[in-house]
Amino acid sequence: MVRVRDLKFKYPDGTTLEFGGREFTVERGERVVMLGPNGSGKSTLLSLLLGLLKPESGEIDVLGVDPSRDYEKIRE
Numbered sequence: 346m347v348r349v350r351d352l353k354f355k356y357p358d359g360t361t362l363e364f365g366g367r368e369f370t371v372e373r374g375e376r377v378v379m380l381g382p383n384g385s386g387k388s389t390l391l392s393l394l395l396g397l398l399k400p401e402s403g404e405i406d407v408l409g410v411d412p413s414r415d416y417e418k419i420r421e
Contacts, residue, residue, distance in 0.1 A: 346373060354386075
């Protein structure tokens with residue numbers, strides 16, 4: 346299961362990506378499509394979910410683990 350809540354990320358140039366007030370959950374077996382124009386944050390969201398980037402605020406839970414703290418456990 347993947348759960349995201351009130352996610353906010355700040356790029357090095359100061360630009361902010363916010364999913365403010367939004368929460369979504371993806372249950373085991375569900376499929377998701379991310380659509381959006383170039384620069385809308387699709388790759389950034391995936392990097393956050395994988396623990397490659399750390400959010401400025403908000404919560405990410407992947408299989409019961411916060412990827413920004415323990416991404417290696419998710420990859421097991």
